[in-house]
Amino acid sequence: MTNTYEPVIGLEVHVELKTNSKMFCGCPADHFGKIPNTQTCPVCLGLPGALPVPNKRAIDWCIKLGLALNCTIPKESKFDRKNYFYPDLAKGYQISQYDKPLCVNGWMQINERKIRIRRVHQEEDTGKLQHTIVNNERLTLVDFNRCGVPLVEIVTDPDFHTIDEVDQYVKKLQRIIRYLDISNADMEKGSMRLEPSISVRPVGIVALPNYRVELKNINSFRFVRKAIEYEINRQSEMLDKKETIVQQTRGWNESKNVTLPQREKEEAHDYRYFPEPDIPPMQFTDEFVGSIRKQIPELPDEKKQRLMEKYTVSEGTAEILTQSIPLADYFEQMVAMSQISATVLANALVNQSVDIQHVRPEEFLDSINKKQEEKHVDSGLVMIAIETVLTSNLKAVEDYKKGKTTVLMYLVGMVKRELKGKGDATIIEQELKKRLV
């Protein structure tokens, strides 16, 4: 029955920036795997009297990401306080942005559609709770190393209607962020976190549903798909049964493969946002925004298009080659150094997983050349091998002639075995076909 419904999905993505220092103090921002509470100071611990001073580089990077996502950069922006209590929130409020984010009204092209990006704003990460047992006592400990790490939030409109669109958006966003070199955007390590909001409506209805279910605790691409799929099915079944779906926050439970309710709407927070009085409002000139725009490298879509046009590689290959700037550069360096056609090089690079950090392009080219030499077999030898195979596989030859063309690949394999693995499969296939007419 689910096919009578259409999902409506919006996405909030949080990305930790890899600046040297935290958002509002001088502590190192790289917190992953560090000894708990070794990267803290009065500011990120929220000690009485300590004050935040914004990290200029983080703000520059947030704007850079906004520009890469086709956002407008308003001339004025400010920080706000988001007030709520949680033991990992040192100050009792998070410094975030409310009504004047750094970047607004962007979009990302996904297939034939533009996914609207409502805003990209700057905030700070919280600490981390560790539920543990110390001396037989169940305790919750707080690690403040992550507290105050620069966090960028990217919010889309509810423009996704398929899981594939969400998947493509997230992967492309990750690629853009890595191109800008502003974050590792690693979901497993938590430097990129997703929160989809999902509702479903009967196909043909245009209005947005009057509820949405927010999903948390998703830490891999695989789980994004699974969690959304589960949620669409759950909600569709409820609609089939004429049940009312409540607005709530649910968490993905990866051991049970289900989403479970965390918070109802009635418990929703009133964050009591107000302008952060410790940080003056920010103003940006056109010159400044222009200077940030200049720092943006060729982005994945442009690069992909260029590789396809310039080197006539297929879209699929170009997609893989543009996974990262270093890989695309590697490919272009190989092309520049070699006589071999770009398509062959591209396929070689894509099919053989080369460790591009340790194998230099010229080394890899050498190995390709060598393999091509190894593969090469005298055409006379090929013909002899074909004759041998055909005479000892009469049944197969008969089958082929009766129209069972699938045996052709079997015969190719036999010839290759005769040649001890050498020889080009395409050429062997062509020769076989000629002989079998």
Next chain:
Amino acid sequence: MTIKDAIHALQTKKFSSKELVQGCLDQIQKYDNHLHAFLTVDDKNALSGAENADSLLHQGIKKPLLGIPIALKDLFSTNQLRTTAGSKIIDNYIPPFDASVVTKLKDAGAIVIGKTNEDAWGHGSSGENTDYEPTRNPYDTTRVPGGSSSGAAVAVAAGMSLAGTGTDTGSSVRLPAAFCNLVGIKPTYGRVSRYGILSMASSFDTIGHMTKTVYDNALLSEVTAGFDTKDATTVDVPVPSYTQALGNKVRGIRIGIPKEYFEAQGMQKEIQETIQAAMKDFESLGIQFKEISLPHTSYAMACYYILVPSEVSSNLARYDGVRFGHSRNQFGAEAKRRIMLGTHALSAGYYDAFYKKAAQVRTCIKNDFEEAFKQVDVMMMPSSPTIPFKIGEKTSDPLSMYLSDIFLCPVNIAGIPGLSVPCGFVGTLPVGIQIVGPQFSEEQLYVLADAYEKINTWYTQVPNMKAI
């Protein structure tokens, strides 16, 4: 004793810093059981600091405040020295760092003698909102010394320290200065770093101090003022030498008298008379008075008591008992009142009617002052509509307590500087007059106050300590 005299005496070896500090400690020992100016006395470190200062003095090393004992309001974070904010919630909190201003004062050679009593978190005008014993006014111990920097004022007035630091969010330096016969500065917002000072209302808080004379006050401001990379709201404007400016000519300065302030209800006749006498003295210096108007004055208190509690409710959220301090139910009545008010004003559905509206009124009040300063150089008004009131007189009526700040709060709303200067007595009780100027006009305020002080040395009338 003034700081100026003490510096001279230290340099001419009339006495040592150790003797000076010991004298202050003796005074504390003798009277503080009754006056309750201090919450923590750091006698050991103060004495060893004095010994160190003496050896530097002996080597001929010069620092602006070398060997001078000062008392810090207990909102100033002091490295390894208990800092309570006058509250019981963090009665065991020992900061691991010094506030920027404390570092500057220490670098200038000042010796921290102790941490002073206050209305908890700075919430109050009388000192009675402390979670400890209320501070008493040494000019009449049945009366309040003004707040919230109550202990720091009394420490100076009672000879327990040569200077007292305070914070001024609505009146908290200027009112105790007026009630204790001291000079008290509320600098321009952003002139002095707030880093390490426990925040009350971040967009109003300023860091000032109280001294006996204008010169002493100017000297401390030279040390504490200036840009700080740790406080994004400080402004990178050069700090003039305030002490060197003293003596500059005052003839021709135009002083505005805001008519709304003199029409205010509840102004005592004696205050009005004392202020008028002071104005005559200013006139004798060749100063012209002009009546001006600040039309939005009547909205100032309402605006203040929405915006300030809003910020307070957020700033006090970190005292959750998770990592330090005690549970939130130990907040005093006034702190609870402000947390409730502020939380309400910021809540969904109320924000537009309260916080947002008040922020708009704030802009109107700022504009009032800016307009007025096109016609006059500074303004003058009483520091308080009344003489120091009796302990307990206003505690049951928070609103009447709030109104003691009616002449002082608008200055914080506008972010401009105000200086309260002694201008006479009603009986044995001190009266203060406030001079207000445009942003970064502290120099002008000091010059004017200093000229007046030269013809009226009210500061020499010390409290009768024998009566305590």
